[in-house]
Amino acid sequence: MGRSPCCDKEGLKKGPWTPEEDQKLLAYIEQHGHGCWRSLPAKAGLQRCGKSCRLRWTNYLRPDIKRGKFSLQEEQTIIQLHALLGNRWSAIATHLPKRTDNEIKNYWNTHLKKRLAKMGIDPVTHKPRSDALGTGGGGGAAGAQHAKAAAHLSHTAQWESARLEAEARLAREARLRALAASASAPPQMPAAAAHRLDSPTSTLSFSESAALASVLQEAHGAAAAAAAAARAAMQPMQAYEEACKEHEQQQWGDHVVDVADAGFAAAGFTGLLLDGSLSQHDLRPAPATTTRDDEADAGLHETEEEKSYWDSIMNLVNSSSLPTTSVAVPAPEPAYPSSASLHTSVAMPALVAYPSSAPLQTPVAMPTVEAYSSSTSLQQTSVIAMPAPEAYSSSASFSTSVAVPVPAPEAYSPAMEFC
DNA sequence: AACGAACCCAACCGCGAGGCC
DNA sequence: GGGCCTCGCGGTTGGGTTCGT
Numbered sequence: 001m002g003r004s005p006c007c008d009k010e011g012l013k014k015g016p017w018t019p020e021e022d023q024k025l026l027a028y029i030e031q032h033g034h035g036c037w038r039s040l041p042a043k044a045g046l047q048r049c050g051k052s053c054r055l056r057w058t059n060y061l062r063p064d065i066k067r068g069k070f071s072l073q074e075e076q077t078i079i080q081l082h083a084l085l086g087n088r089w090s091a092i093a094t095h096l097p098k099r100t101d102n103e104i105k106n107y108w109n110t111h112l113k114k115r116l117a118k119m120g121i122d123p124v125t126h127k128p129r130s131d132a133l134g135t136g137g138g139g140g141a142a143g144a145q146h147a148k149a150a151a152h153l154s155h156t157a158q159w160e161s162a163r164l165e166a167e168a169r170l171a172r173e174a175r176l177r178a179l180a181a182s183a184s185a186p187p188q189m190p191a192a193a194a195h196r197l198d199s200p201t202s203t204l205s206f207s208e209s210a211a212l213a214s215v216l217q218e219a220h221g222a223a224a225a226a227a228a229a230a231r232a233a234m235q236p237m238q239a240y241e242e243a244c245k246e247h248e249q250q251q252w253g254d255h256v257v258d259v260a261d262a263g264f265a266a267a268g269f270t271g272l273l274l275d276g277s278l279s280q281h282d283l284r285p286a287p288a289t290t291t292r293d294d295e296a297d298a299g300l301h302e303t304e305e306e307k308s309y310w311d312s313i314m315n316l317v318n319s320s321s322l323p324t325t326s327v328a329v330p331a332p333e334p335a336y337p338s339s340a341s342l343h344t345s346v347a348m349p350a351l352v353a354y355p356s357s358a359p360l361q362t363p364v365a366m367p368t369v370e371a372y373s374s375s376t377s378l379q380q381t382s383v384i385a386m387p388a389p390e391a392y393s394s395s396a397s398f399s400t401s402v403a404v405p406v407p408a409p410e411a412y413s414p415a416m417e418f419c
Numbered sequence: 420a421a422c423g424a425a426c427c428c429a430a431c432c433g434c435g436a437g438g439c440c
Numbered sequence: 441g442g443g444c445c446t447c448g449c450g451g452t453t454g455g456g457t458t459c460g461t
Binding site: 014015016017051052055056059060102103106107109110111 | 432
């Protein structure tokens with residue numbers, strides 16, 4: 001594999017971009033698109049390497065980038081997704097509209113990682129540090145409780161990670177179908193809107209998510225019904241999720257974010273680290289736009305909210321008993337071109353955000369799983385039977401039993417049970 | 420006011436994946 | 441099948457800014 005020379009070519013400029021360079025790059029891309037990045041600088045009249053141009057565009061000049069302070073909602077999502085995905089910044093950025101992976105990475109390294117560390121949570125494993133657990137004279141019992149809670153979280157991470165991969169697969173398939181059908185049918189989502197919401201660097205864009213939702217609606221009637229039943233069974237979460245949707249719509253200003261999009265992070269992950277107290281401060285009004293000055297003002301008002309937020313994380317860490325969720329789901333049939341059958345059995349804890357004291361019997365629509373490439377370290381006691389329609393090339397380290405059957409194509413078993 | 424420390428973040432570097440020839 | 445090339449990703453750096461003394 002030959003490495004292409006990049007900025008070491010003589011005459012190519014490095015370092016901070018000037019406004020003139022930005023203008024040239026913007027003007028060129030707006031007129032021609034970026035095309036081949038390598039040839040772009042010469043065409044645009046820039047003394048930069050293509051790589052530098054690409055970075056400047058994707059991290060700074062792209063019109064659909066939101067800058068400024070991260071909201072608490074975004075912080076929550078980052079922490080949750082980091083617990084699930086590790087340092088897969090691009091994947092995390094997929095679920096944070098208008099945020100770049102670089103920005104998220106920087107924010108994590110400069111803010112969130114330090115805060116978690118201060119709280120005695122290992123920012124790598126998202127588990128309580130042993131030295132932090134031992135304090136307070138809790139003794140072995142407390143340590144065991146923390147370990148149990150951490151194990152539950154890790155287990156949840158395993159399930160969620162698999163779900164993320166599955167959704168990415170569905171999105172890709174939906175996009176392919178949408179492309180194939182575009183000649184005969186108008187898109188359900190206005191192209192302009194989709195364009196605004198898409199992230200060029202995302203593996204799962206907004207339009208893909210919308211397409212996914214559409215496919216789920218059209219082709220997965222049973223699954224959709226199951227999901228609706230799940231939502232009904234998850235009443236305690238609903239108010240919070242609705243609030244999140246509202247919050248999201250306020251945050252993204254003019255961009256009306258589809259529930260299947262903006263609500264995704266909230267619906268999918270908000271339960272992981274949060275408890276009831278957190279849902280309260282997420283109801284706060286958010287400024288439509290954020291400027292440096294706004295940030296300073298916001299900082300003055302967020303002290304209590306942030307305290308509550310981080311307290312909630314500590315609550316998670318300190319929680320000792322988590323209810324178990326039992327999920328039985330009829331799997332959707334026609335959406336998968338692959339003839340592989342679906343039979344997934346996942347033992348998972350209920351999300352800690354569910355205030356219900358009773359175990360949940362929750363049907364949940366869960367798509368199948370494709371090539372699984374998460375780097376998340378999974379160390380939980382569980383049995384996951386996942387379909388392997390494609391090569392299963394996980395780099396994840398499962399310390400416990402994970403069965404991945406490759407069923408016969410005709411043996412379609414639509415029911416997924418979570419026990 | 421001056422200085423050093425700490426922080427922040429845009430940009431760079433190097434690697435791997437995948438496509439093309 | 442193998443080499444070359446482009447692109448994307450994650451880790452790291454270094455210069456600017458802010459904070460503390």
